[in-house]
Amino acid sequence: MHTTRRNFLKAGGLLAAGAATGLSVIPGELFAATPAETALPAGEGAFMLPPLGYAYAALEPHIDARTMEIHHTKHHQAYITKLNAAVEKEPSLKGKTLEQLLGNIKLTPEAVRSDIRNHGGGHWNHSFFWTIIGPVQGAVSEKLTAAITRDFGSMVLFKEQFEKKSVGVFGSGWGWLVKDAKGKLSIISTPNQDNPLMDIAEAAGRPILGIDVWEHAYYLNYQNRRADYLKAFWNVVNWQKVSELYES
Ligand SMILES: [Fe+2]
Incomplete structure (x- = not known):
């Protein structure tokens, strides 16, 4: 059995146990995993749903358990199912990693291009999102603090600008903090x-923080109050992970 699949199955059990007891479950090896490590390349059968690494209730009251469960098991899984179907339709895409697929949207055969863009993007974005939020926040590293101060003036000013940009997304989308080369x-x-x-993105850079501002991410708890969801988001950011991504 492939290591990733083994971890997935193991984590599924831990996650279920955590959800049943209401306890936070944070298996270190899984919590540290990146999207690229948790997703199987298409050539090995199919992309798979990565575990959260913590219980659905672990982010309450800021993000409620029901939202987390539906978001992870329904919305994220749906992107994966449709991504796998698109890869299955186009033999030239089989065996490619998720990042290879996303980095070559322009050259993707037209018949499946929008499916790879939407569902491949959905898989990567959510896999990433689960890793940069969590019940343990950790500290912003000195290097990341210095970079935020240099580029935005202060942490307070950074948060204001990030909230403004993310609240202002028209319709559905994502807000990102990205680092260039x-x-x-x-x-x-x-x-x-x-x-x-x-490769169709206007601005290149590697995301180190992101927020899902699709209504499915917050509507049960916040209804139309996206700005309140943004404020609450800061209570669940895993700054240790974000700092690691900045310094990697
Ligand atoms: Fe989402």
């Missing part, structure tokens, strides 16, 4: 399930 930070947004890894 020189370590400079920028705040950008993308529509739908687009992300900065795609």
Whole structure:
């Protein structure tokens, strides 16, 4: 059995146990995993739903358990199912990693291009999102603090700008903090399930923080109050992970 599949199955059990007891379950090896590590390449059968690494109730009251469960098991799974169907239709895509697929949207055969863009993007974005939120926040590293201060003025000013950009996304999409090759930070947004890894993205850079502002991410708890969801988001950001991504 493939290691990733073994971890997935193991984590599924831990996650179920955590959800049943209401306890937070944070298996270290899984919590540290990146989207690229948790997703199987298409050539090995299919992309799979990565575990959260914590219980659905672990982010309450900021993000409620029902939202987390539906978001993870229904919405995220649906992107994966449709991504796998698109890869299955186009033999030239089999065996490619998720990042290879997203980095070559322009060259993707037209028949499946929008499916790869929307559902491949949806899979990457959600896999990433689960890792940069969590019940343990950790600290912002000195290097990341210095970069935020340099590029935005202060942490307070950064949060204001990030909230403004993300609240302002028209319709559905994502807000991102990205780092370019020189370590400079920028705040950008993308529509739908687009992300900065795609070769169609306006701004290149590696995401180190992101927020899902689709209504499915917050509507049960916040209804139309996206700004309140943004404020609550800061209570569940895993700054240790974001700092690691900045310094990697
Ligand atoms: Fe979502």
